[in-house]
Amino acid sequence: MEIRSTTDEDRDVFVDTVHAAFGRFAETPIEGGGLWWSALEFDRCLLALAADGRPVGTAAAHSFELTLPGAKLVPAAGVTAVGVLPSHRRQGVLSAMMRHQLAELRARGEILSVLLASEAPIYGRFGYGPATYTARLTVPRHQAALAVPRARQAPDAAVSGSDDGSVEVLRRAECGEILEAVYDRYRRAQPGALSRPHRWWALRAGQPPISPAPRYVAVHRDAHGVPDGYASYSIGEGNALTVDETIAADDAGFAALARFALGHDLVSRVVFKHVPAEHPLRWQFADFRAGEVSGDTDWLWVRLLDVPRALTARGWFTDGELVLDVEDPFLGERNRYLLTVRDGKGDCVPTDREPGLSLDVRDLGSIYLGGTAPSTLVRAGHIQAHRADAATLADALFRAERSPHCLHWF
Numbered sequence: 001m002e003i004r005s006t007t008d009e010d011r012d013v014f015v016d017t018v019h020a021a022f023g024r025f026a027e028t029p030i031e032g033g034g035l036w037w038s039a040l041e042f043d044r045c046l047l048a049l050a051a052d053g054r055p056v057g058t059a060a061a062h063s064f065e066l067t068l069p070g071a072k073l074v075p076a077a078g079v080t081a082v083g084v085l086p087s088h089r090r091q092g093v094l095s096a097m098m099r100h101q102l103a104e105l106r107a108r109g110e111i112l113s114v115l116l117a118s119e120a121p122i123y124g125r126f127g128y129g130p131a132t133y134t135a136r137l138t139v140p141r142h143q144a145a146l147a148v149p150r151a152r153q154a155p156d157a158a159v160s161g162s163d164d165g166s167v168e169v170l171r172r173a174e175c176g177e178i179l180e181a182v183y184d185r186y187r188r189a190q191p192g193a194l195s196r197p198h199r200w201w202a203l204r205a206g207q208p209p210i211s212p213a214p215r216y217v218a219v220h221r222d223a224h225g226v227p228d229g230y231a232s233y234s235i236g237e238g239n240a241l242t243v244d245e246t247i248a249a250d251d252a253g254f255a256a257l258a259r260f261a262l263g264h265d266l267v268s269r270v271v272f273k274h275v276p277a278e279h280p281l282r283w284q285f286a287d288f289r290a291g292e293v294s295g296d297t298d299w300l301w302v303r304l305l306d307v308p309r310a311l312t313a314r315g316w317f318t319d320g321e322l323v324l325d326v327e328d329p330f331l332g333e334r335n336r337y338l339l340t341v342r343d344g345k346g347d348c349v350p351t352d353r354e355p356g357l358s359l360d361v362r363d364l365g366s367i368y369l370g371g372t373a374p375s376t377l378v379r380a381g382h383i384q385a386h387r388a389d390a391a392t393l394a395d396a397l398f399r400a401e402r403s404p405h406c407l408h409w410f
């Protein structure tokens, strides 16, 4: 078997092969994903060829930027379009493509790669760990009343979360570049968020509201009339109003958009996609049980390719020192690092000191963005803590300023 990079000339054969692997047709949108393949970068795609030269496997990488804790931005390879023809599965084609791709990403100097997994058992063996999570929040209209924020009842309280902006409803086609600009501002401050390159918007190559699927968009503007949030939505079966994504520069804008959706007439319930269980919206209902969380699942998986650079790239919020013994079985590596955090900056160097934690690189990927507590993986038996306080220290060190979250689909 041969694995080779593609060029623009391979576009058709690549697109055909990946669709055959998924049993789909290129003209049919995947899960509302529009013309998702039109955003592929054909100098970053791989084809696996059988001995007779026929293409049997595909893998690709998008050039994204990932926001790390502390609003630090790093390039991230977004691995996608992974597929092997049904006739050639379980013969090691994927493993060979993953090995090839990881070596290529390292050679380009990438410090990490990310993906959305079609099935959870596939990617751990290649060093990826689930790092952000998502869920849907469904709210029946009759339970949709919001509570008065308690901190605002005190006369001298700082008015956090107050909103003096406005909401306007546009058709998706009337939004121009508003959504792109608002998303870009939001994702730079949100740990776990990915950039959406301009060509995605221009090609309408993602899920709604990027895709050409018809949508209304509630656009939130600040007190000066500048757009700083949006909620794209449609009303479907059973008069359910489904919000694809609620994007806002701050919590007040988010609450204003949520209030708009919840106040929509002739709607039986509101389904907020991508609102995980710990989101403040749940606390804003007068009835704490108003929102039903469902579809709780992993979203972004992270694979560290250069541990010292990855650990120094993110922001940190608690000072401390921790020795990590990191095993990377797929790449056959084992290294011990001293992580030192002082004044929000991390330093990571090789050491031969006794480790505080021993962990697989996939588990380091899971805790890296602060969305999975190291102590959870210690309790699950995946991370080994060598001292009683090592897990507590790791929890304090690895936490982010807020839960990491990603809603970009690729």
Ligand SMILES: CC(=O)SCCNC(=O)CCNC(=O)[C@H](O)C(C)(C)COP(=O)(O)OP(=O)(O)OC[C@H]1O[C@@H](n2cnc3c(N)ncnc32)[C@H](O)[C@@H]1OP(=O)(O)O
Pocket (backbone or CB within 6 Å): 021, 022, 079, 080, 081, 082, 083, 084, 085, 088, 089, 090, 091, 092, 093, 094, 095, 096, 115, 116, 117, 118, 119, 121, 122, 125
């Ligand atoms: C980021 C993304 O693009 S996600 C999309 C992934 N693609 C799909 O789901 C499309 C449909 N599925 C496929 O195309 C193929 O089944 C793939 C790509 C998932 C796997 O390709 P294969 O060439 O069969 O994998 P390969 O033979 O290299 O298997 C490697 C190992 O993973 C295991 N494995 C492969 N697929 C799966 C799976 N779906 N579930 C559990 N284990 C799996 C194999 O058993 C093997 O284990 P081993 O090393 O212990 O023997």
